[in-house]
Amino acid sequence: xxxxxxxxxxxxxxxxxxxxxxxxxxxxxxxxxxxxxxxxxxxxxxxxxxxxxxxxxxxxxxxxxxxxxxxxxxxxxxxxxxxxxxxxxxxxxxxxxxxxxxxxxxxxxxxxxxxxxxxxxxxxxxxxxxxxxxxxxxxxxxxxxxxxxxxxxxxxxxxxxxxxxxxxxxxxxxxxxxxxxxxxxxxxxxxxxxxxxxxxxxxx
Amino acid sequence: xxxxxxxxxxxxxxxxxxxxxxxxxxxxxxxxxxxxxxxxxxxxxxxxxxxxxxxxxxxxxxxxxxxxxxxxxxxxxxxxxxxxxxxxxxxxxxxxxxxxxxxxxxxxxxxxxxxxxxxxxxxxxxxxxxxxxxxxxxxxxxxxxxxxxxxxxxxxxxxxxxxxxxxxxxxxxxxxxxxxxxxxxxxxxxxxxxxxxxxxxxxx
DNA sequence: GAGGTTCTCGTACATATGTTTACCAGCTAT
DNA sequence: ATAGCTGGTAAACATATGTACGAGAACCTC
Numbered sequence: 001x002x003x004x005x006x007x008x009x010x011x012x013x014x015x016x017x018x019x020x021x022x023x024x025x026x027x028x029x030x031x032x033x034x035x036x037x038x039x040x041x042x043x044x045x046x047x048x049x050x051x052x053x054x055x056x057x058x059x060x061x062x063x064x065x066x067x068x069x070x071x072x073x074x075x076x077x078x079x080x081x082x083x084x085x086x087x088x089x090x091x092x093x094x095x096x097x098x099x100x101x102x103x104x105x106x107x108x109x110x111x112x113x114x115x116x117x118x119x120x121x122x123x124x125x126x127x128x129x130x131x132x133x134x135x136x137x138x139x140x141x142x143x144x145x146x147x148x149x150x151x152x153x154x155x156x157x158x159x160x161x162x163x164x165x166x167x168x169x170x171x172x173x174x175x176x177x178x179x180x181x182x183x184x185x186x187x188x189x190x191x192x193x194x195x196x197x198x199x200x201x202x203x204x
Numbered sequence: 205x206x207x208x209x210x211x212x213x214x215x216x217x218x219x220x221x222x223x224x225x226x227x228x229x230x231x232x233x234x235x236x237x238x239x240x241x242x243x244x245x246x247x248x249x250x251x252x253x254x255x256x257x258x259x260x261x262x263x264x265x266x267x268x269x270x271x272x273x274x275x276x277x278x279x280x281x282x283x284x285x286x287x288x289x290x291x292x293x294x295x296x297x298x299x300x301x302x303x304x305x306x307x308x309x310x311x312x313x314x315x316x317x318x319x320x321x322x323x324x325x326x327x328x329x330x331x332x333x334x335x336x337x338x339x340x341x342x343x344x345x346x347x348x349x350x351x352x353x354x355x356x357x358x359x360x361x362x363x364x365x366x367x368x369x370x371x372x373x374x375x376x377x378x379x380x381x382x383x384x385x386x387x388x389x390x391x392x393x394x395x396x397x398x399x400x401x402x403x404x405x406x407x408x
Numbered sequence: 409g410a411g412g413t414t415c416t417c418g419t420a421c422a423t424a425t426g427t428t429t430a431c432c433a434g435c436t437a438t
Numbered sequence: 439a440t441a442g443c444t445g446g447t448a449a450a451c452a453t454a455t456g457t458a459c460g461a462g463a464a465c466c467t468c
Contacts, residue, residue, distance in 0.1 A: 005444085005445075008445095020228065021279075023264070023270075023272055024224070024230070024262075024271075024272030024273065024276060025229050025230050025269055025270055025271065025272055026228070026229050028267075028268070028424075028425060028426085029425070029426065029427095030424085030425070030426095038445095038446080038447095039446090039447065039448085040446070040447050040448065040449095041425080041426070041427085042427085042428080042429090042446085042447075042448085043445070043446055043447075045426075045427075045428095046444090046445070046446085047445090058227075058228075060227070061426080061427090062426080062427095062453085062454075063232075063426085063454075064232070064268040064269055064424075064425055064426070064454060064455065065229055065268055065269045065425085065426095066227075066229055066426095067228075067229065068227055068228030068229055069228065072228060075225070075279070075280065076279065076280040076306070076308045102280070102308035102309075102310050102311070103308065104280045104306035104307065104308060105306075106306050107306070107405075107407075124331070127328070127331040127332070127333045127336075127406070128331070129331045132331075147408055197408055198407070198408055199405065199406060199407050199408060200404070200405070200406040200408065201311075201403065201404070201405055202331070202403060202404040203311075203402070203403050204351055204401055204402055204403060204404065209414080209415075212415095232454075232455060232456085233455070233456065233457095234454085234455070234456095242415095242416075242417090243416085243417065243418085244416060244417045244418065244419095245455080245456075245457085246415095246416075246417070246418085246419095246457080246458080246459090247415070247416050247417070249456075249457075249458095250414085250415065250416080251415090265456080265457090266423085266424075266456080266457095267424075267456085268424060268425070268454075268455055268456070269455080269456095270456095
């Protein structure tokens with residue numbers, strides 16, 4: 001079965017994707033030709049022109065290796081996965097980030113974020129279980145009702161619901177079963193909000 | 205305050221990252237020079253040599269624009285976000301995928317995956333709420349106790365716990381409050397497993 | 409101050425690379 | 439057959455681009 005022209009186009013796009021993934025910069029026209037079996041750079045250029053007309057690639061004339069794929073794979077950003085949230089506002093700077101967690105940029109907005117693995121069942125009635133990863137937007141305050149990561153007396157960070165009643169700032173758990181967790185904790189003086197939980201990830 | 209040499213290095217790396225993100229291929233040495241304020245290509249090359257010695261970048265001599273960053277940003281893959289799971293095993297092929305959801309490759313393994321936004325409170329006691337995104341590994345069967353997406357009589361897909369009791373295959377909800385959901389659904393004949401829920405994403 | 413290192417510049421150079429042109433082979437339609 | 443389109447090769451061309459060399463300036467160490 002002979003190779004059709006569309007086959008060559010597909011091969012070229014695949015090679016482009018492959019090369020960009022492997023070494024980070026696009027191949028030259030002659031490299032493409034050597035890979036797909038075209039000895040003349042003019043032949044490759046002919047296909048490239050078609051591919052650009054079809055909108056599959058973008059090119060910048062008068063530049064070397066100026067080929068880019070139209071549907072580039074989505075980039076992810078890495079946020080630090082903290083073992084614990086210590087004292088101070090600049091959480092990331094002070095705490096040594098042991099691991100990084102990749103999160104698609106489309107899922108979180110701007111600003112500094114970090115991740116924290118939830119320990120304990122204090123938020124079980126909010127659907128946040130032991131072992132879940134909380135994706136946190138780092139901020140020094142939050143609104144009433146927000147789920148936040150907060151530290152009390154500079155202890156390890158806990159995940160709770162922030163309540164603001166008059167001048168008082170409280171942390172509420174979400175666990176009907178454990179009577180110890182029914183009493184809101186006053187953090188007006190002693191506590192500090194480290195960030196707002198904006199998303200949750202759970203591995204099943 | 206004068207600009208130190210390290211500042212220039214940082215600027216170069218930032219410019220590399222920026223350019224790679226924006227147009228997909230690295231800048232030339234002279235482009236770098238024009239951006240960071242170095243008029244001679246030799247100056248830029250000097251810094252590039254240092255950066256490569258420090259392991260921050262990789263270069264391929266005798267090639268144009270052959271610069272790549274050492275710590276390239278993690279790639280994400282896109283999985284289809286299905287509005288509903290229809291009949292048949294090849295879910296993706298048959299259902300028109302309206303949207304795509306970016307998921308870091310590190311979070312999911314190999315095989316075909318899709319995402320489904322959970323509707324209803326049938327799994328509320330498993331910490332799966334209305335509106336959550338279920339990340340599903342497409343597979344025709346699963347083990348007892350797994351949370352699966354299944355279709356009954358080729359209806360819309362539902363998320364339930366799979367139970368295997370003897371020869372019978374059941375779907376169990378996880379909702380103590382709703383008495384209608386207490387009765388397991390027999391799917392031995394009429395139902396079909398579309399995939400296993402491997403992860404959960406929730407926007408708060 | 410002497411001497412070394414680092415950084416920059418300007419220039420020259422070799423070539424990798426995209427572009428163009430001319431030409432040929434195969435296919436299709438009139 | 440003739441014309442036209444497509445897609446290939448080869449060669450020539452212009453230049454973008456990485457590299458090397460020489461020199462000078464700034465800075466540190468002794």
